[in-house]
Amino acid sequence: MLDLNFVRENLPLIEQMLRQRGADPATVLGDFGDVDRQRRQAITEAETLKARRNKAAEEIAKLKKSGEDAGAVMAETKELRERIQTREKAAADLDARLREILAGIPNMPHASVPLGHSSEQNVEVRRWGAAPKFDFTPRPHWDLGPELGLLDLERAVKLTGARFAVYWDLGAKLERALANFMLDLHTREHGYTEVLPPYLVNSDSMYGTGQLPKFAADSFRVPQGDKDLWLIPTAEVPVTNLYRDEVLGASRLPISLTAYTPCFRSEAGSYGQDVRGIIRQHQFQKVELVKFTRPEESYDQHEKLTRHAETVLQKLGLHYRVVTLCTGDMGPSSAKTYDIEVWLPGQQLFREISSCSNYEAYQARRANIRYRPEGKNKTEFVHTLNGSGLAVGRTWVAMVENYQQADGSVMIPEALRPYMGTDRIRARKF
Secondary structure (H helix, E strand, C coil), X not given: CCCHHHHHHCHHHHXXXXXXXXXXXXXXXXXXXXXXXXXXXXXXXXXXXXXXXXXXXXXXXXXXXXXXXXXXXXXXXHHHHHHHHHHHHHHHHHHHHHHHHHHCCCCCCCCCCCCCCCHHHCEEEXXXXXCCCXXXXXXXXXXXXXXXXXXXXXXXXXXXXXXXXXECHHHHHHHHHHHHHHHHHHHHHCCCEECCCCCEEEHHHHHHXXXXXXXXXXXXXXXXXXXXXXXXXXXXXXXXXXXXXXEEEXXXXXEEEEEEEEEECXXXXXXXXXXXXXXXXXXXXXXXXXXXXXXXXXXXXHHHHHHHHHHHHHHHCCXXXXXXXXXXXXXXXXXXXXXXXXXXXXXXXXXXXXXXXXXXXXXXXXXXXXXXXXCCCCCEECEEEEEEEEEHHHHHHHHHHXXXXXXXXXXXXXXXXXXXXXXXXXXXXX
């Protein structure tokens, strides 16, 4: 969420930003100006009436002390109290409407973010490694996985429905091995602290990171009486909200956390896209990286976090590229996002495997996460960052497709062999 004063004082800039993000300013801002003016007017009127009420109370006290009739002034006080309540309710209603509008305004893109309205305007930053060469036509994972006895989509449909998967034997072990490898790398070499959060969160948590209200349709809601719980769409939600409504000491920053969790997404409106294999699932696993930083350090930490995610692919020997998302392709909460895209030879394309974003104070303002700068009494909002380190299922896909062999087996790279206990996956049926 953006600061109210910033929006109020920079409406032309906000409107320009919305157009750059491909949004209609009139739709997003609505009656912001009128609501803001009416709210301030209601607050001013309530304060003026309170001042009159206080003076009347003093007058009543004087009249009673002198033995005079205070009935008329007391009647006026009652009327003032009713008018104050009316104006305070109006101010509260207008404040709620104002917060609703503010919650729908996306973040301001960083000056380095390229302008554009779609992924076609994203800018490639760098590449690492080279695509593997095959003396045969490489096959996609949706063929290899079932043939090797690693992946079972038909039984998953029987158990639950479309866009779920069952992993068998070394397929399941590969998923677990990748997660353990990532967690060990981030905790041992990159200095992250591992967290195991709940997989269900409340609406305040979803609001704090920006999933609500905008992405309610993309999430799985679990009604609990008069309250809702939500299956987490990413570990970003519970991990970021660990510090909701807290003030952190400056000496603790930056805080770097990592978590391995399942992620649940209804993918509303995405049906027909990436329906083959396990690229776009309703349930998948992910290792998440989350940082809380001082504002002046957040972009250096953003670069570090992105490099940490890249290191996973480098150690696994997987070819990838990094792109900066343009204004129209970025998520609404982000000020700047790098996508890491891994090469999938079975599909002959790069596929996003991690999005690494700097949200600046946008999430922290929604979740009220502050820190106290050294030597200052006034608190400030932290900057929050997050990225996948990595999406485990898509890394699984990249492993199977990039390390497939002519005989149908899949080689295991050196870095992962201690976790797998083998150097090759061969066919086995269940």
